[in-house]
Amino acid sequence: MNRTVTSKKILFLFFLVGIQGLLLGQEKPPNVIVIFVDDLGYGDLSSFGHPTIRTPHIDQMAQEGVKLTQFYVGASICTPSRAALLTGRLPIRSGMAGSKNSGNVLYPRSTGGLPQSEKTIAEAVKEKNYTTGIIGKWHLGHLPEYLPLNHGFDYYFGIPYSNDMLPPRYKKAPKLPLYENEEIIEHDPNQKLLTKRYTEKAIDFIEANRDNPFFLYYPNNFPHTPLHVSDDFENRSKRGLYGDVVEEIDWSVGEILKTLKDLNIDENTFVVFTSDNGPWLKRGKKGGSAGLLYEGKASTYEGGFRVPAVVRWPGKIPANQTFDAITTAMDLYPTILNLMGSPLPDDLTLDGVDLMPLLSGEKKKVNDVVYYYLRDELYAIRKGSWKAHFITKPSYSKEKPKIHKTPKLFNIDVDPSEKYEIGEHHPEIIEEIKDIYKEHQKTIKPVKSQLDLGY
Structure with a gap:
């Protein structure tokens, strides 16, 4: 009798060990972080050639991952570019491109926004039980039906449009609203503290979801003008206030990457850093640089559409690589959905392709138009x-x-x-x-x- 019981216990232990082995063999779905800054030019990072702006954390991210030197956005200005990123579609397809009779972007007086018929990355990955968050600038509609929580995000902390859309520049605009989820928690927040507050909220989101797969979209309002920087970074850059702002953004990136390492989720997190469009050259010293590229924001020359981009995923993407292949912000949609095992929508025309064959070194190019x-x-x-x-x-x-x-x-x-x-x-x-x-x-x-x- 004792021998029979002992044999059953041994078999049960083998069963548990086998199950544990199977579970360990299954890869946990990767976390994804997309950092999408505002009006940063192609030449504004030290790893992309700027002589005086210091961006050691983004540079380190490039050394540990891939630098994409021919990365294009879906439009050379805020609203349509953000729509393209989150939907994987040219903004002309979603109604977010504008027309001859409209402005370039959505304004505080606008009544439109990203249509519910569009399926954002956040909506798609929620079907795979991902927790989704956005920290920063939305700019895809400020009326309740268009806010992030109605487009697949579980959490929102940020400003619904550009940080300059406030009086006196926009006489009929309300005071700049800062949202948490669907509630305005402040009017005219101190913009000097925005990057620090965004960073704290991003870290809080990551820490709260360390044990569950998450998608974090972090579209910082800067270096869009008006420029604001915390006291810790003021007068630190040789490039003046613009450089100070970029260097604080670099610090923010570093804090997020450090958090991933501290939580031991670094090797299971796919991180992208890029910009929504080229530099606002009209702003002079308060705007950025496109380097050798011609023109900037709101143009269809290279300086408007081509932006710096870095992708990092330790152990999955080879380190210290530079790829000159054509890639686009719309490629992130199918790339992320495929990583998460989420099916691509079959009722919408996508304009992006999966980048993993390129990023992993399997292919030399995935797109050329x-x-x-x-x-x-x-x-x-x-x-x-x-x-x-x-x-x-x-x-x-x-x-x-x-x-x-x-x-x-x-x-x-x-x-x-x-x-x-x-x-x-x-x-x-x-x-x-x-x-x-x-x-x-x-x-x-x-x-x-x-x-x-x-x-």
């Missing part, structure tokens, strides 16, 4: 090395858009500053890109422009 929209008009297309401008216009200029009967052609790989127009030598390339233009237009269906509502 970029569409440059300004509001609802397609101004330019890049195919591989070649970029054709069908329409050109300087940013923030009263100059009318110039339509080119023969598109202006540039080789972006050798001429990122777009100085040397060489279309006459490559008519076959122009024809190829014209064909891409025609085929792309067939995929665009008319939708209501949300940026026109209340403008």
Whole structure:
């Protein structure tokens, strides 16, 4: 009898060990953090060539991961760029691009926002039991039905639009609201403390969800103007106030990465750092730099659409790599959903592709076409090395858009500053890109422009 009981106990122990082995063999779903700063230019990080702004934590992130040198956003200005990131779709498809009759972005008087028909990353991953949070700038609609908690986020702390959308610049605007979830908890918060408060809230969110998979979207309001920085970082940068602000953002990134390491979830967290568009050159010293790229925010030149990007996932993505392949913010949508095992929506046209084959070193490229929209008009297309401008216009200029009967052609790989127009030598390339233009237009269906509502 005792021998039988002992045998059963041994078998039961083997069963437990076997189950434990199976559980250990199953990889825990990865956490994801997307840090999406505002108006940071391609040349504003030391790892991307800035001579005086010091960004050691982002630089370290690049050394421990991948630096993407040809990363493009879905639009060169706030609202449509954010819509593209969170939906994986060009803003022209969701009604978030704007029109000739609207502004470039949503304003405090606007009554539109990201339609409920769109499925955000947050909504998709919640189906896989992820906890979702946003800390920072939303800018996809400030009316209740458009706020983050109605687009898949469990927690929200931040400002619903840009930090300059307040009186006296916007005479009829209310005092700048700071939200926690669906409640305005402060009016006109001290912007000098915003980055510190955002960092604290981000760390609180990570710590609270250390044992459960989470998606954290951290769109800091800065370095969009007006610039504000805490006393700890004031007058520290040789680049002046703008540099101070960027260096405090770098500190914030460092605190988040340190938290991941302290909690032993570092190797199970996929982290992305990038910007919503190029620098606001109109702001002079208070704006950033696109480095060698031409133009900036609100333009369809490289300086408006190409932004710095760094991706880090220890043990899964090879360290200290620089990839020159074309990638886009819209690629993050399918990449993140695939990482989490969430199916891609089959009723919506996606404009991104999964980046993991590239990031893991399996493939050299995953995409080679970029569409440059300004509001609802397609101004330019890049195919591989070649970029054709069908329409050109300087940013923030009263100059009318110039339509080119023969598109202006540039080789972006050798001429990122777009100085040397060489279309006459490559008519076959122009024809190829014209064909891409025609085929792309067939995929665009008319939708209501949300940026026109209340403008």
